[in-house]
Amino acid sequence: MGPPAPSQLQAEWKAYHSTLEELSKVRIPRCVYLPTAMSVELHFYSDASEKAYGANCYVRCETVKGIQVRLLASRSKVAPLSKLQSIADLELCGAELSVKLYKKVVKAIKKPVEVFFHTDSKTKTGRHLWRTE
Numbered sequence: 001m002g003p004p005a006p007s008q009l010q011a012e013w014k015a016y017h018s019t020l021e022e023l024s025k026v027r028i029p030r031c032v033y034l035p036t037a038m039s040v041e042l043h044f045y046s047d048a049s050e051k052a053y054g055a056n057c058y059v060r061c062e063t064v065k066g067i068q069v070r071l072l073a074s075r076s077k078v079a080p081l082s083k084l085q086s087i088a089d090l091e092l093c094g095a096e097l098s099v100k101l102y103k104k105v106v107k108a109i110k111k112p113v114e115v116f117f118h119t120d121s122k123t124k125t126g127r128h129l130w131r132t133e
Helices: 007-025 087-109
Strands: 039-048 052-063 066-078 114-119 129-132
Touching: 039 087, 052 087, 066 087, 087 114
Parallel strands: 039 114
Antiparallel strands: 039 052, 052 066, 114 129
């Protein structure tokens, strides 16, 4: 074993370590599909930058108590370094990733839901929102 860490580093570590107890108070709701929901929607968002692209899926449940929206799944990928791609190409990759995520989510949920796809780019279809039946 090497020499002990400097006293300032030891103090910082002890302060950090003492805050870890607070993590036990963190609660993450796991239920995303409420059986009492009057309507359930899946909203898929995709976006891209020069370095990466990704897709997210949110579940929106409407109940008599109100509306609940939760992140259900997300995927991201690093943009290829081997060849330069335009932002439009990467936005299209993000949209494709969104569709792949959709297929996995719908297969797992096995319930009828309304599905929406969102993007901030007009390079894919000229529209900002696609609605599926």
